[in-house]
Amino acid sequence: MSNQDTPAGYMRDAKGRLVPEHLVKPLDSLMDQAVRALIGHAEALSAQIARFRGHSFDDIASFLSIAADQYGAKIGGAKGNITLTSYDGTLKVQVAVADRLTFGPELQVAKALIDECIVDWSKGARDEICALVEHAFRPDKEGQVSPDAVLALRRVEIGDDRWQRAMEAITDSIRIVGSKSYIRFYRRANAQAPWQAITVDLASA
Incomplete structure (x- = not known):
């Protein structure tokens, strides 16, 4: 009640x-x-x-x-991204469109291949890779993995064929389930000064 x-x-x-x-x-x-x-x-x-x-x-x-x-x-740019500025160059409005991602069953294949690599690799120099992998596949409280953390693995260059196949599986697992538009506001003292964000959300105020 x-x-x-x-x-x-x-x-x-x-x-x-x-x-x-x-x-x-x-x-x-x-x-x-x-x-x-x-x-x-x-x-x-x-x-x-x-x-x-x-x-x-x-x-x-x-x-x-x-x-x-x-x-x-x-x-406007790709996916509807656009930047508008005032005539004097001191005010700016940006619209950014970001895809919302999820992963298909191929992600489990990638995880299995990566686990094989980690089991075979010796410890020491590759400890940071193990930590990165553990972070990437750790689910949040809703049981979802972080797309940013998973996709960060693709930036790691490792010659092992299993790692390469795992990265291909991650790419194939990506599903775009929608998009979200963000609008941000900026101002600066003059056309040469750095931009300062105008905060409109309480968390960043």
């Missing part, structure tokens, strides 16, 4: 039981108030950011449509 279902003069505990307010410890009551106030602000800000993101993409789409009509050409 939500807090709106709680009768006046009571608080609902984590088990759903009604507790008279005078029996709730003052510190617990104060913490409850603080948490509810913060969550209220966070939800409002989250909704505002979501609206801003939607408006931003709409504005960019409108500009691209006007540009295409005027010049008969498409602006």
Whole structure:
């Protein structure tokens, strides 16, 4: 039940039981108030950011449509990546489209081949490779492996035929299951100054 279902003069505990307010410890009551106030602000800000993101993409789409009509050409790079800058070169908006990857059953073949290599290789100089492999195939709490960590293995040059076949299996295992668009904002003092990101997410603020 939500807090709106709680009768006046009571608080609902984590088990759903009604507790008279005078029996709730003052510190617990104060913490409850603080948490509810913060969550209220966070939800409002989250909704505002979501609206801003939607408006931003709409504005960019409108500009691209006007540009295409005027010049008969498409602006933007591969997969919809695009950079827009102000006339004075001090403001920049970037749209980046990143693929979401998953792996097919070929990844298990790659893991088996790599395990064979590790068993045969002597320890010492190749310890860092073992650590890299262990990190690459370690699942997260959702049981998924990190695409970045797995794909990093392909940058390791090893002549062993099994390693080479494992890298081919990793390549064959890649499945693109969708994409996500990101929009980032930058400003700088003048056209020669380095770009500074304008933070719009709480984690990076």
